[in-house]
Amino acid sequence: MDFLARTDLHITTWVVALILFFVALAIAKPKVVHMILRLFYILIIISGVALFIKGMDFGEGMLYGFKFLAGILVIGMMEMTLVKKAKGKPYTTFLVLVFVFFLIALFLGFKLPMGINFLA
Template structure:
């Protein structure tokens, strides 16, 4: 299963597709079950590819190990906020607070993911 951990391309592709699907679903005028179900499949792929990268790289880069732990936590929070926004929108409940939390957590997750050992050096 080295295709999961040889590069970060699969993981980055899945979360970019998930963000695109999320914004399509969130900004649509009416709920779309197909887009929401495709987004849930992307959640699973993000967790599988991210988990494989986490297991492979966390022990290899000791100085940034806790950053990987934090990135996993924030990544799961991003997925949670995406799902909460879509479900609350479908039920007609307010989502403003969740949009703000989503933006903050997404920014932290992207920073942690891109600045740790296998990402970019900021």
């Protein structure tokens, strides 16, 4: 499971998922894109769990737990946004929550020892 606990793999899956999310928001019937995005949700969760387990070695388990929770909330809000859009209901609140939780996860990811240290 060591090959899954790589920050670059996790960041790559997030970037691809965000691109697919915005593509799915932009097109009228995003069924295929939405299914591919769900596959990337699974890849994000698997690599995130591997990083969470590896992060326990750094002695900051609570912050890694908060980052894990923020990541799960981002995925949940992304899914809810696309489902609301597909049903023709207002989805602006969920879109705002996607950005809020994403910024929280991004901040924690850069702040923690395994992340890229942009905030130093």
